Amino acid sequence: MTIGIIGCGTMGAGIAQVAATYGNKVVVIDTNEMTLIQASQRMTNTIEKLIAKGKMTEEAGNALLQQITWTHQQDALAESNMVIEAIVENVSIKQALFSSIETIVNDTCILASNTSSLSITSIASACKNPTRVIGIHFFNPAALMELVEIIPALQTSSETTVRAKSIIDSWNKKTVLAKDTPGFIVNRIARPFYSEAIRLYEEGIAGIETIDYALKTFGGFKMGPFELMDLIGHDVNYTVTETVWKSFYYDSKYTPSFTQKRLVEACWFGRKSGRGFYDYSENAISQEPNIDVTLCNDILLRVLVMLINEAAHALYLNVASKDDIELAMTKGVNYPKGLLQWANDIGIENVINKLDELYNLYHEERYRCSPKLRKTIQF
Numbered sequence: 001m002t003i004g005i006i007g008c009g010t011m012g013a014g015i016a017q018v019a020a021t022y023g024n025k026v027v028v029i030d031t032n033e034m035t036l037i038q039a040s041q042r043m044t045n046t047i048e049k050l051i052a053k054g055k056m057t058e059e060a061g062n063a064l065l066q067q068i069t070w071t072h073q074q075d076a077l078a079e080s081n082m083v084i085e086a087i088v089e090n091v092s093i094k095q096a097l098f099s100s101i102e103t104i105v106n107d108t109c110i111l112a113s114n115t116s117s118l119s120i121t122s123i124a125s126a127c128k129n130p131t132r133v134i135g136i137h138f139f140n141p142a143a144l145m146e147l148v149e150i151i152p153a154l155q156t157s158s159e160t161t162v163r164a165k166s167i168i169d170s171w172n173k174k175t176v177l178a179k180d181t182p183g184f185i186v187n188r189i190a191r192p193f194y195s196e197a198i199r200l201y202e203e204g205i206a207g208i209e210t211i212d213y214a215l216k217t218f219g220g221f222k223m224g225p226f227e228l229m230d231l232i233g234h235d236v237n238y239t240v241t242e243t244v245w246k247s248f249y250y251d252s253k254y255t256p257s258f259t260q261k262r263l264v265e266a267c268w269f270g271r272k273s274g275r276g277f278y279d280y281s282e283n284a285i286s287q288e289p290n291i292d293v294t295l296c297n298d299i300l301l302r303v304l305v306m307l308i309n310e311a312a313h314a315l316y317l318n319v320a321s322k323d324d325i326e327l328a329m330t331k332g333v334n335y336p337k338g339l340l341q342w343a344n345d346i347g348i349e350n351v352i353n354k355l356d357e358l359y360n361l362y363h364e365e366r367y368r369c370s371p372k373l374r375k376t377i378q379f
Helices: 010-021 033-052 058-066 091-101 120-124 158-169 191-202 208-218 225-232 234-247 258-265 293-316 322-332 339-346 348-362 371-375
Strands: 002-006 025-029 068-071 082-085 110-113 133-138 147-152 174-177
Touching: 002 010, 010 025, 010 033, 010 058, 010 133, 033 058, 033 068, 058 068, 082 091, 091 110, 091 120, 110 158, 120 133, 133 158, 147 158, 147 322, 158 174, 174 322, 191 208, 191 225, 191 234, 191 258, 191 293, 208 225, 208 293, 225 234, 234 258, 293 322, 293 339, 293 348, 293 371, 322 339, 339 348, 348 371
Parallel strands: 002 025, 002 082, 025 068, 082 110, 110 133, 147 174
Antiparallel strands: 133 147
16 A cells, blocks of 8 residues: 655654555655655654664565655656545645645545634635545644544545545554544543633632642643643634634633733743743742642642533534544543543533533533533433
């Protein structure tokens, strides 16, 4: 099988590595020849490190590298069975690309977008045969993260969905099926992990160090929200939040934060720029968290009920099945357990009571309890 990859940034190169690992011929396309050279060298370096650590044999590493062709010629995609684009998050640019690629590939080739939040239906509308267009959303780093979201457009045929899922499953990935709604599963449900943490910080309830400490130590999350936003990059994280907000017709519960916007405006993107919520300079002074148990438990519960509410509402609106929602959040963002199971563990009545308490205090839509929670005794 031949897999075409358009865009050789971090995601494109990562997907190429995964496809080649499982014996596929891979053609990587990028318009910038220097970018192609650099991506090819990074891939070689990555494979050499895996060989040096004993995680891959030299024979397997060399075979993988030989499976990949790097080129700026789009005609090289002609024999592809599936093409996955991983370019800039702009609907118009993606539409133009798909319209062009459709004239090059054969009639049975699947055309897939790796977008994290844009409408697959809108992208598909640019094609003469939109039935073969589908969303296939990998998580970064693609070579390590198990989860892949499969998102059929309104026009996507059931045959395309089955074929695409089968191919990705054969790459030893955990696939979940999501409705074509803003943010799909993970980037929709995970928004409160960031937004409610920022809200707690803005209100002066706790500092960033304390909030991160509470979520990690008492909640079991691998990273706190401020650490994670700094790692993702605020330019990326803020853009996803803004995209989801706009796509939901400016629903106030997804409203971006001015605090994060100011970081973007200052070019304080996080680790990659040396400054974000945290200062990563050599002489930076770190603050100790407040380890008060009551405070930390309050912080955890407030963030957690918001996440649970979003997961329950996604289930209520049939964005995905219960099992796929749980799998998506544990494998896509490494949550310590599924949010619906967490609701059972806390007690759904306790979750409802906390949400009602927050709504009565703020009278904001973000705290309105999902009907799914009120109708459910146990997930």
